[in-house]
Amino acid sequence: MRIVKKVQDDASCAQPPEVPEEVTDQDREIFFRVLSEELSPEQARRVATPPRVFPRERAVLATHWHPEFVPLDLIRRRIDAAFPNRAEELIIPTQHNVLMAWGDYAGVEVDCYSRGFNQKVQLLLHFHESRVRGERAGVLRSMLTHTFRYRASQLYEFLAALTRPGDGRLKAAVRETGAEHPLVAFVQAYARKIETLLELHHDDIPPSAVKNKLVRNFFDTLRPSCGDGLINRAQALLKAVKQEVKAGFSLGYFYRTSEIIEEARALGGCVVVPHPEQFWPILLADYDVDGFEVWNPQSQRYTDFLIGVVDRKNATLSALRPSARRFLVFMGDDTHMGEKVKDPEYQDPAKAQREVGHQPAWEDLAIGKQLILAGMDKAGVIQEYKSRLDG
Structure with a gap:
């Protein structure tokens, strides 16, 4: 089993932990938890209960x-x-x-x-x-379906820019954020896991969940074990890569x-x-x-x-x-x-x-x-x- 080695990344922040290459049961549990569209009673309560009330509003426009x-x-x-x-x-x-x-x-x-x-x-x-x-x-719905699928394909291109970085987009994001090799290796290791899980469970994934924020949400669940400092830096790198992918995403489709x-x-x-x-x-x-x-x-x-x-x-x-x-x-x-x-x-x-x-x-x-x-x-x-x- 190949391991992404633990190396000092930044003295002021947590070190990237060891990440096994294989998909673990914990990885799979996090993946499906992030994808889940079923609401718990607490989540339903949170949605139905606004933190603020606007009693003076007589007209509501929401378009x-x-x-x-x-x-x-x-x-x-x-x-x-x-x-x-x-x-x-x-x-x-x-x-x-x-x-x-x-x-x-x-x-x-x-x-x-x-x-x-x-x-x-x-x-x-x-x-x-x-x-x-x-x-x-029918015609409008077909046009929307095509656009939905094409936009969703950006997630796979985003992951590919991380896991198969031969086109320079990852390098550009590393230059922009100043990310060091241990952090890049940590992000790549989990990107490969997400890519593998998407491929293995393609038929079980709600189409609405196939979007770039899947990656952001997955990394956020690692905060308790990895610390905010490390995950914040990982998110900064991910955001820079995503912007590189968006900038080069073909408009012709x-x-x-x-x-x-x-x-x-x-x-x-x-x-x-x-x-x-x-x-x-x-x-x-x-x-x-x-x-x-x-x-x-x-x-x-x-x-x-x-x-x-x-x-x-x-x-x-x-x-x-x-x-x-x-x-x-x-x-x-x-x-x-x-x-x-x-x-x-x-x-x-x-x-x-x-x-x-x-x-x-x-x-x-x-x-x-x-x-x-x-x-x-x-x-x-x-x-x-x-x-x-x-x-």
Whole structure:
């Protein structure tokens, strides 16, 4: 049995432990625990019980959030508890590349490719649920399935960059993070185990679990035995490798942005551009969309500017076609419900604080001034967007 040897890695942090090459029973137990989509009573309680309540919120708009594997009935209980006095709402789940319904509405966040500026972008598609039932949405569902499978393939490329590092991506990540050989060997040893377990148990793995965060979550479970210092350094290296893989991931297999929009419109759907500050050129593209997300927890820096962009686009549009529908302003909480399921010590603090339907920027006084000038408010957006979805 070959062993990754224990070598002093950094005097200020824990040493990488000895890692047997073979997959152990403990490795297998960790693997399936990380993959599990069954919630314990404690996890269900954690999901259904929000840590904060917003009794003054009368309108709840949630058009960008991800249920992941968490049952919708538990999420509904959480929203009911968090917003006990809401009088109106528009709540639509937007799972990555999987169409899901909530009451009268359905939604999805789609990865696609904008050839004009050679970049992957994402779109939020929203529908009245009746428009995407059965065969009527067969083409869209096929497009989403293809995109889901292709995006999931990035996990295998991520692991290959670690276990068969001949293309230089691991070397680039090592240079960026300053990782020393013992740490690299430790990460590679567990990456090989994960790769082996994925191959051995391919037919038993939920498709929704085949994503890059599987690797991050696996390493997080090693914290009790390996220490936070070592695992933090391992996670930094993993993140750098993942970014290298994402940067080189072929865009040619994604559907074009215009193709996704055309299919959504054919079904009577609406389209919103999420966190456009990550895709600046899309603000200049003449895409047929209903609005732009000007704030979410990952995109807060340019909110004022983006509201101004939407306002100017509306002024130009109105001058050209007075009867044209205006672009709407959206804010997305981008909540990932799977984060709520994790034990608190394994949660990403920033992501764990997100709450479906809670976007504090709507109440920010400085941003509020810009919204007034643009003729936008949350209740008005809910009513106008519902009208489009129902029309």
